[in-house]
Amino acid sequence: MKVYFSCSITGGRDDQPVYRRLVEALLEDGHTVPTAYLAEDDIPAMEKIVEAGDVFQRDTAWVNECDVLVAEVSTPSHGVGYEIALAEFAGKPVFLCYRSGAIVSKMLLGNPSPLYEICCYQSTKEAIENMRLFLNRSARE
Amino acid sequence: MKVYFSCSITGGRDDQPVYRRLVEALLEDGHTVPTAYLAEDDIPAMEKIVEAGDVFQRDTAWVNECDVLVAEVSTPSHGVGYEIALAEFAGKPVFLCYRSGAIVSKMLLGNPSPLYEICCYQSTKEAIENMRLFLNRSARE
Numbered sequence: 001m002k003v004y005f006s007c008s009i010t011g012g013r014d015d016q017p018v019y020r021r022l023v024e025a026l027l028e029d030g031h032t033v034p035t036a037y038l039a040e041d042d043i044p045a046m047e048k049i050v051e052a053g054d055v056f057q058r059d060t061a062w063v064n065e066c067d068v069l070v071a072e073v074s075t076p077s078h079g080v081g082y083e084i085a086l087a088e089f090a091g092k093p094v095f096l097c098y099r100s101g102a103i104v105s106k107m108l109l110g111n112p113s114p115l116y117e118i119c120c121y122q123s124t125k126e127a128i129e130n131m132r133l134f135l136n137r138s139a140r141e
Numbered sequence: 142m143k144v145y146f147s148c149s150i151t152g153g154r155d156d157q158p159v160y161r162r163l164v165e166a167l168l169e170d171g172h173t174v175p176t177a178y179l180a181e182d183d184i185p186a187m188e189k190i191v192e193a194g195d196v197f198q199r200d201t202a203w204v205n206e207c208d209v210l211v212a213e214v215s216t217p218s219h220g221v222g223y224e225i226a227l228a229e230f231a232g233k234p235v236f237l238c239y240r241s242g243a244i245v246s247k248m249l250l251g252n253p254s255p256l257y258e259i260c261c262y263q264s265t266k267e268a269i270e271n272m273r274l275f276l277n278r279s280a281r282e
Contacts, residue, residue, distance in 0.1 A: 009215035010244045033185025047247070056251030073219055076152035079248035089230055103151045106188070107220035110197030
């Protein structure tokens with residue numbers, strides 16, 4: 001499947017090691033992840049060079065092309081919140097995960113849409129397992 | 142006008158004094174602001190009690206009822222990003238402001254929609270002046 005992976009960039013990179021492992025698991029399973037490089041260590045520097053208008057056009061096009069959106073939401077981010085809405089409004093299944101203890105917006109946690117699956121994880125392994133179950137279910141539907 | 146004021150709650154409250162002054166200006170001008178209490182000092186404690194599902198239902202209804210959305214986006218927030226998308230997709234004018242020096246998501250800054258007005262302010266006074274100009278223009282359209 002084509003997976004839009006969404007994570008904080010300007011909002012903070014404390015959870016970047018988790019982003020990287022989630023994306024590695026997606027690629028291992030044969031999925032296409034256009035945003036894979038956003039999970040790398042040095043992405044904020046790279047993204048600084050790109051014009052905001054180009055980022056917007058590129059990322060909205062990718063969200064619309066993807067089969068599902070996967071977002072790590074432990075670190076607050078306007079862009080991720082916007083992209084989640086974009087995927088939902090386009091009717092795409094959305095997987096949100098966050099580490100246990102992170103305080104996540106109730107606007108995300110309270111969404112009753114059946115498109116959403118929300119996972120609070122104790123370990124990165126648990127996040128990956130739940131993401132894989134979500135993707136298997138989405139592939140069957 | 143009915144103004145949805147959107148600001149960070151769980152994402153961080155460092156800019157709360159600005160939120161308060163923006164909302165005070167809106168109320169002084171006679172606008173209705175259903176989210177006014179979100180700009181107060183002790184709101185995070187109050188919001189902790191409310192169920193996520195109730196927050197989602199309440200806030201999405203308010204966005205849909207409002208004439209415009211005003212958001213302070215200096216502090217990253219998933220909920221604010223989601224609400225901005227919600228307002229845009231409902232065809233509402235959107236005013237985004239942030240203090241000079243704050244790093245704001247390119248997904249917000251790069252949106253080419255004519256519904257958006259984005260203001261980088263040096264002072265709260267400047268933010269209020271620009272917000273008032275935006276509201277005057279929106280009222281005339």
